Amino acid sequence: MEYAGEATMRLGMSALGGERAGWSAAAFEAVFLEHYARLVAVVQRVLGDRAQAEEIASDAFLKLYRQPSAPDGYQNLGGWLYRTASRLGIDALRAGNRRRQRDPEAGERLAESGAAAGPLEDVLRRERAKNVRAALATLKPAQAQILTLRASGLSYREVAEAMGVKSTSVGQSLARAEAAFEKAYRRIGGEPNVHF
Amino acid sequence: MCISDGILRAKVDGELSETELRQVEAHLESCADCRRRSAEIAGRAARTGVLLSELAPVSEPADARVALAHLKPRLNADRAPRPFWIPRLTPAWGAIAAVAVAAVLLISPPGRAVAQKLLGMLRIKTVVAVPMEREFIAEGKAEMIQQLLADAVVKTKESRRLTVADRDEAAKLASMTVRLPELRTDTPQITVNTESAFQFAASQQRLDTLLSVAGRTDLQFPADLNGAQVAVDVPANVVARYGNCPVEDLRLPTHGPYDDCVVVSQVPVPTVVTTPQLDLSGVAEFGLQLAGMTAEQAHLFSQTVDWTSTLAIPVPRNAATFETVAVDGVQGLMITGLADRQVVARVGEGSRNRVTKLPPAYGLVWVHNGVMYSVGGYGNPALAQPLAASLR
Numbered sequence: 001m002e003y004a005g006e007a008t009m010r011l012g013m014s015a016l017g018g019e020r021a022g023w024s025a026a027a028f029e030a031v032f033l034e035h036y037a038r039l040v041a042v043v044q045r046v047l048g049d050r051a052q053a054e055e056i057a058s059d060a061f062l063k064l065y066r067q068p069s070a071p072d073g074y075q076n077l078g079g080w081l082y083r084t085a086s087r088l089g090i091d092a093l094r095a096g097n098r099r100r101q102r103d104p105e106a107g108e109r110l111a112e113s114g115a116a117a118g119p120l121e122d123v124l125r126r127e128r129a130k131n132v133r134a135a136l137a138t139l140k141p142a143q144a145q146i147l148t149l150r151a152s153g154l155s156y157r158e159v160a161e162a163m164g165v166k167s168t169s170v171g172q173s174l175a176r177a178e179a180a181f182e183k184a185y186r187r188i189g190g191e192p193n194v195h196f
Numbered sequence: 197m198c199i200s201d202g203i204l205r206a207k208v209d210g211e212l213s214e215t216e217l218r219q220v221e222a223h224l225e226s227c228a229d230c231r232r233r234s235a236e237i238a239g240r241a242a243r244t245g246v247l248l249s250e251l252a253p254v255s256e257p258a259d260a261r262v263a264l265a266h267l268k269p270r271l272n273a274d275r276a277p278r279p280f281w282i283p284r285l286t287p288a289w290g291a292i293a294a295v296a297v298a299a300v301l302l303i304s305p306p307g308r309a310v311a312q313k314l315l316g317m318l319r320i321k322t323v324v325a326v327p328m329e330r331e332f333i334a335e336g337k338a339e340m341i342q343q344l345l346a347d348a349v350v351k352t353k354e355s356r357r358l359t360v361a362d363r364d365e366a367a368k369l370a371s372m373t374v375r376l377p378e379l380r381t382d383t384p385q386i387t388v389n390t391e392s393a394f395q396f397a398a399s400q401q402r403l404d405t406l407l408s409v410a411g412r413t414d415l416q417f418p419a420d421l422n423g424a425q426v427a428v429d430v431p432a433n434v435v436a437r438y439g440n441c442p443v444e445d446l447r448l449p450t451h452g453p454y455d456d457c458v459v460v461s462q463v464p465v466p467t468v469v470t471t472p473q474l475d476l477s478g479v480a481e482f483g484l485q486l487a488g489m490t491a492e493q494a495h496l497f498s499q500t501v502d503w504t505s506t507l508a509i510p511v512p513r514n515a516a517t518f519e520t521v522a523v524d525g526v527q528g529l530m531i532t533g534l535a536d537r538q539v540v541a542r543v544g545e546g547s548r549n550r551v552t553k554l555p556p557a558y559g560l561v562w563v564h565n566g567v568m569y570s571v572g573g574y575g576n577p578a579l580a581q582p583l584a585a586s587l588r
Contacts, residue, residue: 028271029264036260045251054258058267065271129250151248156211171211172202175237178244185247 032061035081042082042152043089046136046144047096048129056092060085079161082149086162090144093137135184143177150174199223204234208241355392355430362386370432372464372567375587377438379579380458384436393429398422407486415485418478433463439573454555454574458583461570465563477501521560523584524569528562532577560584 036057044053060081136144142163149159159174160167199220206212207220224231360366367374369388376384403417439456477498484494521530533556558577561570562584571584 032264032267033260036263037257040258040263041253044253044255045248048251050253050255050258053253054263057258058263058270061267062270125250128247132247132250147244147248150209151245151251156206156209169202171204171206171209172200174209174241175201175205178205178237178240181244181247182240 028061028065031064031077035078036061038152039081039085042148043085045152046086046089046093046133046148048133052092053089056088057085059088076161079158079164082154082158082162083145083164086145086148087141090136090141090148093133093144094141096137131185131188134188135181138184138188139177139180143173143180146170146173147177147181198227198230199234201233201237204230204237205241207234208238350395351392352395352427353391353393353429356390358388358390360386360388366434366436370434372432372434372462374434374436375462375569376436377458377460377571377583377586378588379583379586380438382438384438384460386434386436389433389435391430391432393427395427398426412486415482417482421479421482428466430466431464433461435459435461441574452555456573456575458571458573458575458579460583460587463568465566465568521581523560523562523581524564524587526562526564528560528584530558530560530577530580532556532558 039057039060040050040053043056044050047053047056063084064077064081136147139147146159146163149162154162156167156170159170163170163173165173203212203216203220207217212220224234358369360369363374363376363386366386366388369390374386398421400422403421407413407415407417436459438458438460440452440454441457441459442452442454480498480501481491481494484497485491489497517533518529518531520527522528555574556577557572557574558580559570559572560580561568563569569584569587571580573579
């Protein structure tokens with residue numbers, strides 16, 4: 001995946017004189033249209049809730065718009081957006097997880113997946129998704145983030161850009177995150193009544 | 197030397213270079229321990245991959261254009277939005293600034309000795325609606341132009357907003373007679389905005405930027421705009437809010453319905469000081485074209501208006517209707533059906549923003565005895581005229 005639209009965006013930036021960290025409408029629009037749907041998909045993985053995912057993706061763009069100065073000199077906007085949106089998503093997941101532990105009813109919305117209720121397979125799939133999210137919520141945020149980004153199809157280079165690390169260290173972080181995830185998932189699967 | 201977990205993991209994803217891959221495979225052949233770890237890592241990666249794939253969204257991709265339309269009103273919502281029907285006569289000048297641009301760029305020719313002398317004086321006597329193309333608003337150009345103006349403006353007096361107890365206190369603070377609608381028997385929340393003043397200087401560079409931001413490099417600004425100055429003074433003014441109105445502070449939650457919300461504002465007409473030589477209708481034509489009119493439309497329109505005494509209020513062409521009505525012994529402008537306004541409020545845990553659609557709004561604006569009044573609300577627009585007529 002290439003961040004092809006960034007050239008357009010930088011052009012728009014220099015059209016404004018280049019001195020201000022401001023956005024031209026066209027430039028911002030180009031960046032938004034380029035990344036929005038994929039950001040929503042990433043956050044929706046984390047949360048399972050489309051409306052909330054859309055809201056969070058929009059919040060990430062709002063943050064970008066309001067940055068007092070150019071993040072990474074506008075060289076890595078895609079990475080910045082993935083980092084911000086996935087982090088917001090994981091924070092929301094963890095907050096939801098804490099709420100569910102206090103009040104099991106509160107988790108209903110979060111547990112919804114896009115599929116309509118129906119055959120047994122749907123129910124099982126939903127149960128698994130619920131457990132996966134519960135496991136993610138117990139990981140360190142950065143580990144949950146790297147797993148989500150990689151599962152969303154980002155290459156190591158893209159993951160590295162999003163996480164602000166060297167691409168040579170992605171494999172190592174991923175291996176560790178997977179080990180932590182497997183442990184957490186087993187714990188949850190083994191004691192299904194702890195979190196639900 | 198054995199191979200790190202990171203390299204073994206990258207191998208699973210095909211993220212190793214060919215050289216690296218050859219070296220790793222060569223080592224694996226000779227190292228049973230690494231083979232075991234490699235299998236373990238690959239197995240875990242596969243299991244995790246399967247589990248995480250359960251989370252893949254099954255719905256259609258999100259519609260970015262719709263989302264963008266929803267986001268736009270929030271982009272510049274750092275400052276509390278003011279109901280649209282209260283004319284914004286501050287450096288932030290207008291929600292839709294294009295025509296206000298025409299009003300602000302009342303400038304003198306460069307090079308002339310009079311350039312710095314501010315001789316002319318405008319007194320607003322009437323208001324007029326200017327139909328604006330919706331695209332102009334939708335593309336956020338108005339915000340950019342507003343920003344551009346804000347950058348060029350020097351505030352000489354900063355307005356402060358004060359909450360007062362009642363009409364008498366407001367009248368005393370603002371040094372004006374405060375008129376309130378007798379039709380409303382409930383107690384209004386009254387605020388006074390203290391006097392503000394600002395100056396603006398037009399330069400070739402600013403005007404060029406303005407045109408390029410507006411995407412209208414095909415236009416030419418009147419030559420006598422370059423290098424000129426304008427000074428605007430907005431006297432203290434009074435705003436009275438009745439009923440449940442959308443809160444202006446974005447950090448506070450806001451809840452409808454707003455049917456009973458009525459906002460009455462009154463401001464002694466601002467003074468705009470500039471040189472008398474300037475061809476105001478020429479400047480106005482420029483502003484109108486900027487706002488989306490053809491040259492011919494702009495010319496015809498600008499001929500019908502005395503720009504020295506008229507405040508132009510931009511009205512989205514397709515989103516609202518407007519008509520001239522008799523009010524308070526003068527001609528007023530009634531705007532209805534502005535349905536596309538949205539308020540951003542932060543609600544609930546984590547205080548994330550939500551965009552709330554407001555019901556259709558109306559506004560009635562007129563100038564009487566040197567004071568500009570507006571009555572606006574979200575309820576029944578038929579109430580505007582009786583409310584205005586009941587001002588005492």
